[in-house]
Amino acid sequence: ATLGPEGAGKLVGGLNRLEVRVQLRVLQTRENLVESIAYLKETSENMTAFSAKIREDPSLLLLGEGGDE
Numbered sequence: 001a002t003l004g005p006e007g008a009g010k011l012v013g014g015l016n017r018l019e020v021r022v023q024l025r026v027l028q029t030r031e032n033l034v035e036s037i038a039y040l041k042e043t044s045e046n047m048t049a050f051s052a053k054i055r056e057d058p059s060l061l062l063l064g065e066g067g068d069e
Contacts, residue, residue, distance in 0.1 A: 003011060054060055
């Protein structure tokens with residue numbers, strides 16, 4: 001069946017609204033990904049520092065820092 005001018009106009013309007021919603025979702029997702037990557041980078045740096053401390057002094061696993069007191 002044909003849509004006619006009115007139906008085609010409604011279809012185009014709906015597609016335009018859908019496009020805007022998709023673009024907004026992509027932007028939100030991108031922001032979330034950037035934030036998540038920043039957290040992963042920070043976690044990786046913390047784990048690297050933790051590993052270096054344990055490698056230097058394995059007793060930290062049992063005694064913790066300041067365990068000499």
